[in-house]
Amino acid sequence: MKLSVEKIIEQNQKWLETHEAAYNFLAEKLEKNGTDVEHILKKLKDLQVAIPSWALGAGGTRFGRFSYKGEPATLEGKISDVGLLHSLTQSAGAISLHIPWDIPEDANAIKEFAASLGIEFDAVNSNTFQDQPRMKKSYRFGSLCNSDPSVRELAIQHNLDVINIGEKLGSKSLTVWLADGSNFPGQHNFQEALQNTRDSLQHIYKSIRDDWKLFIEYKPYEPNFYSTVIQDWGTSLMLAEACGDRAYTLVDLGHHLPNTNIEQIVATLMMKGKLGGFHFNDSKYGDDDLTVGSIKPYALFLIWNELVYGMEHNKNNPSPAWMIDASHNIKDPLEDLLQSLEAIQIAHAQALLVDQNALREAQKQQDVVLCQEILQDAYRTDVRPLLREARLQSNAAIEPIATYRALDVRNQIIKERGLHSVASGL
Ligand SMILES: [Mn+2]
Numbered sequence: 540m541k542l543s544v545e546k547i548i549e550q551n552q553k554w555l556e557t558h559e560a561a562y563n564f565l566a567e568k569l570e571k572n573g574t575d576v577e578h579i580l581k582k583l584k585d586l587q588v589a590i591p592s593w594a595l596g597a598g599g600t601r602f603g604r605f606s607y608k609g610e611p612a613t614l615e616g617k618i619s620d621v622g623l624l625h626s627l628t629q630s631a632g633a634i635s636l637h638i639p640w641d642i643p644e645d646a647n648a649i650k651e652f653a654a655s656l657g658i659e660f661d662a663v664n665s666n667t668f669q670d671q672p673r674m675k676k677s678y679r680f681g682s683l684c685n686s687d688p689s690v691r692e693l694a695i696q697h698n699l700d701v702i703n704i705g706e707k708l709g710s711k712s713l714t715v716w717l718a719d720g721s722n723f724p725g726q727h728n729f730q731e732a733l734q735n736t737r738d739s740l741q742h743i744y745k746s747i748r749d750d751w752k753l754f755i756e757y758k759p760y761e762p763n764f765y766s767t768v769i770q771d772w773g774t775s776l777m778l779a780e781a782c783g784d785r786a787y788t789l790v791d792l793g794h795h796l797p798n799t800n801i802e803q804i805v806a807t808l809m810m811k812g813k814l815g816g817f818h819f820n821d822s823k824y825g826d827d828d829l830t831v832g833s834i835k836p837y838a839l840f841l842i843w844n845e846l847v848y849g850m851e852h853n854k855n856n857p858s859p860a861w862m863i864d865a866s867h868n869i870k871d872p873l874e875d876l877l878q879s880l881e882a883i884q885i886a887h888a889q890a891l892l893v894d895q896n897a898l899r900e901a902q903k904q905q906d907v908v909l910c911q912e913i914l915q916d917a918y919r920t921d922v923r924p925l926l927r928e929a930r931l932q933s934n935a936a937i938e939p940i941a942t943y944r945a946l947d948v949r950n951q952i953i954k955e956r957g958l959h960s961v962a963s964g965l
Pocket of ligand 1: 756791818864
């Protein structure tokens with residue numbers, strides 16, 4: 540299923556008048572305060588967030604999974620769903636594949652199909668956290684860290700295969716997230732596990748082309764509950780530095796212990812030029828993979844404030860690869876992703892509103908109250924008219940979720956795929 544621009548423009552008529560009144564009011568107020576509204580609109584239009592192939596079906600927990608109706612069972616179906624999100628928002632112009640769940644049979648045909656929807660291939664993700672059918676060895680006790688060299692070789696080879704598939708599709712980066720760790724004290728020799736991981740990553744890094752990047756993701760716990768080999772940003776940074784210039788740390792918002800100051804981690808990594816990838820989600824307790832901005836929108840804003848500052852001041856840091864990494868247990872995955880895209884852009888726009896010069900001056904004066912006032916003035920601005928205007932100018936939907944519902948997209952997908960079609964993946 541494909542959404543035509545005409546249909547979206549037709550739907551936009553319903554909200555056009557209300558939108559224009561709200562946008563003009565806000566734009567006038569912001570311009571009076573010296574904000575360059577055109578600049579913010581351009582930034583909003585430029586931001587493209589990748590959708591991971593595993594987010595288009597219902598997620599689940601180890602207790603169960605409740606499939607959603609009309610899930611995409613093929614790679615084409617997944618790309619087509621990302622195409623719908625992109626038509627509605629013009630801000631989801633990339634898909635991130637997970638191998639071996641998404642191995643294309645005909646890479647050129649898949650690439651052409653994606654291009655016809657305006658979709659590019661973002662980072663490819665390897666999977667050494669579960670065994671695959673007919674594997675000669677098992678990842679039961681770890682992959683790149685394993686004390687058995689033949690298991691490490693298998694895991695390295697898998698990553699090389701993933702790079703190979705990514706190259707055929709036009710991807711430019713590999714994301715490695717490892718479940719490696721131990722469940723009980725004494726199970727691992729910590730130093731050996733880390734050294735094995737470093738050596739394995741160096742081997743993989745040597746195999747990526749000059750125009751590729753390697754992203755190393757960290758996570759404090761789960762699936763192992765005593766220790767994780769790459770448990771935090773410091774370990775990830777250390778490994779990235781041991782690999783080379785094109786190896787970077789990847790921050791996933793859900794991969795932190797409660798109350799971790801993620802914005803400070805972002806600032807530190809960007810200062811070092813080592814923040815390469817970014818995964819959005821939200822959480823209440825741990826790695827909950829909830830809709831972006833659904834629990835802690837102020838934290839998301841503070842993180843975006845550091846991202847905006849870093850992109851402005853740390854020119855040695857590449858523009859991070861943005862991706863949503865969430866799990867949709869009960870909502871329609873497409874509606875959930877539209878909510879996440881909206882939350883990302885809201886926090887982005889609010890961060891762009893922060894008067895950086897005034898904030899620096901207040902910091903110099905050590906006026907703590909004024910520092911907080913400046914940040915919260917931006918955070919408390921309802922920036923949604925800016926998002927709607929950016930979408931309107933891009934021929935996307937003024938109201939993506941309402942448009943998705945008005946056009947009865949889910950029922951049309953169900954008609955195409957059937958009620959019980961199931962997505963591969965988590
Ligand atoms: Mn992630």
